[in-house]
Amino acid sequence: MKPSIPKGTRDFSHKEVNLRNFVKEKIKSNFEIFGFLPIETPSMEKLEVLTGKYGDDGEKLIFKILSNGEKLSKADLESLGEKKYSKFANSISEKALRYDLTVPFSRYVVQHQNDLTFPFKRYQLQSVWRADRPQYGRFQEFLQCDADIVGTVSNWQEIELCMLYDKIIQDLCINGVTLRINNRKILYGFSKLLGFDNRFNEFTLILDKLDKISIDGVINELTNKNFDKQKIKKIEYFLSVDGTNKFKLEKINEAFVDSKINLEGLRELNFIIDTIEKIGGLESIDLKFDLSLARGLSYYTGTIFELVVSSFPEVGSIGGGGRYDNLTASFGKKNLSGVGISIGFERLMMVLDKFKLFPREVNGSLEVLIANFGSHTALICNSILKMIRSKGIKSEFYPVHDKLKKQLSYANNKNIKYVIIIGDEETKTEEFILKYMKDGTQKKHKMSQLESILLSNLKK
């Protein structure tokens, strides 16, 4: 039986690795241009760091690491008997695989606070693991790319993050991308205005489904959950308001003026949207205020973002983020506001693949194969090999004296650009044959010209 890998995980061939590296590089270089510095945290965190951060449903998806040897004798068999699996698991496990990058980052900030300069801007490109049911675009091990700023409440950071998304999308040449933006304070003010504030989480979770079930669906669900019918009509009105961001914000502003409810969220959002417009707008992204955007994670307290590709909705959002005021507090450091964005790397790859946006040549294949004609030419071949490698040319010597046809077919399969052929005759005449694999043409040259000919050919 053929060996295999765990469900929801993937092997990556060199072609895939090269494509992934190409996209990683685009993301990294833009993160750096925007002043974010890279950090890395361990794959494993102590259980206590991850516990209580992701809600009950999230927590079930954490991969726990089994303790070794003797420590297993502490297994809590009572919990096992009572089918309290999580409690049982915690008795024989002390650490777990990273579930996201935000919580380890908050842990990092608090742990190393004395060594950091605030506002602290960091980016992280690392894998996370979730015991989710694998499906289209969803894996158990996948890459996340996060950029966060911690230590300032300035909304210039939200503007930075919008521009950062924009620059990355522009660099990757993706069309039809929308950045949905909202503010949890508006949602909260809204729910207070409507008298839903005691059911805030429930309300936002239903609202968040608008994308999938449309306005009617949201109205139905609110009705079924016994929200006040008069109030639901008001929501319907605001959700239906269409037009420019300004127009929509004005409409909501009108509602708030009467009710004198906290206008902070509106002010923040107005500043962000207005300033972005004033400095020339975004190039490749449509920034769209969307009252129905709520984001599942409850730690967001201000601006929230979601990045979607309108022409490829099946893939879901390719990014998201927001401002969180209390995340470091759970590690003992209060009053440290943070804001960040995440890029869903795997989904981004699917978008690039669907719209054929990968460059034709992602540098990866070999440039030169030197054919092997046995021991009496092998030494010359290897002197050449050494010389061309010192010029940084990706090259190799075919390992055995097979028939030339087989060697050429090897070069073909590996997509190698040139084959250098030096047989007995060429050795005598001090020449070499350079074969261009793409069209099979070949030409004899003087050995003394090898370096210059090779370099000028490879530049083409």
Added chain:
Amino acid sequence: MKPSIPKGTRDFSHKEVNLRNFVKEKIKSNFEIFGFLPIETPSMEKLEVLTGKYGDDGEKLIFKILSNGEKLSKADLESLGEKKYSKFANSISEKALRYDLTVPFSRYVVQHQNDLTFPFKRYQLQSVWRADRPQYGRFQEFLQCDADIVGTVSNWQEIELCMLYDKIIQDLCINGVTLRINNRKILYGFSKLLGFDNRFNEFTLILDKLDKISIDGVINELTNKNFDKQKIKKIEYFLSVDGTNKFKLEKINEAFVDSKINLEGLRELNFIIDTIEKIGGLESIDLKFDLSLARGLSYYTGTIFELVVSSFPEVGSIGGGGRYDNLTASFGKKNLSGVGISIGFERLMMVLDKFKLFPREVNGSLEVLIANFGSHTALICNSILKMIRSKGIKSEFYPVHDKLKKQLSYANNKNIKYVIIIGDEETKTEEFILKYMKDGTQKKHKMSQLESILLSNLKK
């Protein structure tokens, strides 16, 4: 209480990440110049893939992943009661973290054999995890860098790997590096000659300690373990032979000629050492035939390597590898000889650190901070920011209107090269101040010249 991370794991600050990336890049680019292509395998492998590959001691160090939910009901409590912890663990775990890169690579080769071109050359830079007791230079999560060729018995591959090690060491400017080389066939022939072949593994494990306990220690241990005294004297003689590789190989050859024992190992080693000399030798590495080199892993069947830094023995070997003829057989594919080398990345970092071999400037810090003087200059500042970022300059806008002193101190702490200052006065006169943080000098320029002045200053 401050949060912390699991023992044996590490957080990496941006300075550390940048240094690590610098070294990774050196290794990767040389792997590629030598014709190796990158692949990646999942962090988690099925337990059955890893089981039986690392010996009993190794197997105890594998981090197993706890199964989720209901699956825990299958816990084998009988084994737990009998303190058979490994069996108990296997009843509630189906997968584990990668212990090395060689076994997952062998699994990869067999699983994807129909899509690969043989000889298949791949490299991998990925983390591995071992539940080892953390100590100097030993971590529970660490990076390995492997290059392997599978599918040819040609000893040109060993030559390639020696040259690859050489190129990497040369690029990193490390002095005093020795590549110890031996062949397991010689060791086997030798043990047969001496009549130890039924205790081969035991014999090689003692021999392998020579580095630490010297010849006398090895002789003592062999004597204590009741190896034949006459034979031990013969070993002592061969271990004591000093001189060039050629001289040592000749001495052993003499012994073998009489006994007519398999000379394959000697022929292989002679070819490798001789050919390397003929193509000009190694630049930065002393290649040294060492009869006492045995390597712990039993899957090696031919050439074996170990890379050590003579002037820093405490760190242990910084690399190793060898030829393995039967590794893919355990996954159902026979007759696929492989050979490879590994670089111990963490130890290599320690060597570079000890001898201060990191370049002074590993690109990472920001180039420009634009100071913040409040809302009426913020828009101009952000237009400038947008422009200089489009030129790829790493830059940011200070998020709030703090005192200039605080903003400059921020730039200083973050090692930012230049600060651009545009206050009310500069806005009126259409000028800007460029402050060079290294010496604190500053100069006023015309705003229209910003791009050219900044670019030419950054090039310095």
